Amino acid sequence: MTTSKITAAQLGKTGPTVSRIGLGGMGMSGAYGAADEAESTATIHAALDSGIDLIDTGDFYGAGHNEMLIGKAIAERTREDLVLSVKFGGLRGPDGAFVGFDNRPKAVKNFLAYSLQRLGVDYIDVYRPARLDPEVPIEDTVGALAELVEQGYIRHIGLSEVGAETLRKAAAVHPIADLQIEYSVLSRGIEADILPTARALGIGITAYGVLSRGLLSDTFRAGGEFAPGDFRAHSPRFQGTNLTDNVRLVDALAEIAAAKGVSVAQLAIAWVLAKGSDIIPVIGARRRERLPEILGTLDISLSAEELATIEAAAPPERVAGDRYEAGQMAILDSER
Template sequence: MKNRQLGSTQVKVAEIGLGCMGMSEFYGSTDVNESIVTLHHALRLGVNFFDTADMYGMGANEELLAKAFKGQWDKVILATKFGIVRDPGLPQGRTVNGRPEYVKTACDASLKRLGVDVIDLYYLHRMDPNVPIEETVGAMADLVKEGKVRYLGLSEINADTLEKAHRVHPISALQSEYSLWYREPEKAVIPLCEKLRISFVAYSPLGRGFLTNKINALSDLEENDYRRRIPRFQDKNFNINHHLVEKLNEMAIEKKCTPGQLSLAWILAKSSIIIPIPGTKRRSYLEENVTASQIQLSLQDMERLDSLFTPEAVSGARYPEAMMQFVGDR
């Protein structure tokens, strides 16, 4: 596994990390034992960059990583997040909290669940519209001074907000959705990250699994799979997007790889500051994803993929309308 530098730090992380969310929630049934074996296998394959959040499984995902990596934390670069508060009593079942006092409370809770003394990379999961970003990041900077956090990150924010935050304390990573079928960050966020030497961590780089060509109908997803609610997976949007993936699959056959691997190779070739973190809870998919690091794409390959997955060609929103209020990269 090749490495990439984390922001302007001296830390080297695997150029393909592992998103752990689905091991605890959102993508259908879970299997703790298989997840732990998958996490251990990731280490053997050279993956050292693992992504979680306090809201994944209501803390269960952090506890899962604590169990899997106990005694092995020296091999791991751990990223977790705070800021999304789950509450069944709220209209959308959640809200955001970026108040300085909550920053410290959330960090202490994550440290306890993880069973560690320090978090390598601590993200604000979503910006609180009622709290200036300078105040939230200022409180996060205090965590660095206290030795509870090494580096700071932000998630799903726009370029202007990133600049404001970076003036308060160096931001090492910005995490946002990015893939062939969601390319909005290319306009302003990724260029700014390149300018400021901030890693861009791409979540859902496989389009929540759609770009793997392994989802041929909505019925392929379990009843409790969150993706059933996403517009891009529904009705006519599904058919339009699946046609694009069929074209992607044709190109993958030519390149002697899978469409998922081709999608990840495209991201890696886009910029050296981008680190995709495809999520999986199975060893077989993990191995497939990691192997994408070996695929080389020509300029013609990149142009072909760019022209196939234009923003206009992809159909449907990336989140249900009610959830778009929590996304701030626009």
């Protein structure tokens, strides 16, 4: 696979230096339906060979399956050449349903012990609670993480889906490398307060949902269907008239992409890349064949006029449906 050299950027003022695009592992463990483990492993290898060194996972992705998959895939690689970002704290029942979040200091240490074992490593580069635990002050959670930094089990502390005030509280306890949060042409809520606060505090952004879980691609414009187990079958933006309305926005973006000679997915990734060198898109890919398209975005430049045209084609007020179903939205500190 031939691509342009991948540039690097630092996560915030205190975080690690990472490839300008990261690889997200969630889709490799059943979130979008059955995945091919051999192909997923080959995709991880191909991504690393191409220069992508940031791999993002969560200990609850497939109830530990994703960490074990990644652990096997990186077993023969040089540890120092990888940047592992891991989310913890999500609690799941045997049926796969989320049953809450646990960010108590003793739970943090327990979760980390299991992640280190499943990944087959002796430290994690960026470790972060998946969500804010409303029953545990963020200062207590970050304090426990700071102890683990001192002990060498983690290198940096990150956060996920928290609001500006929580960022301030956390940063007062220990430097925060980055905030992982949804950010895309169709999800621009962080621009009002969260992104400016992160920048003021020297906290980087790892952006997930850059393709809005496949909306910002040709999949649903072509009438794509959900595989068994695909969580999008219950996601508001993919339901009924919401999906119809959102596909119209994607159609408008596709016209802009076609005029520029790129795919709508490439346009969406390039838009996030253009919003600042402190923002690292984390793209989920389950197959090697997607990597050239993803990496090709590094060669796409967007002018200020083009950025404005893209944003005008998909104004936030016209995006139909919330990012998550009601129960999940209610626990998002970033949405308060």
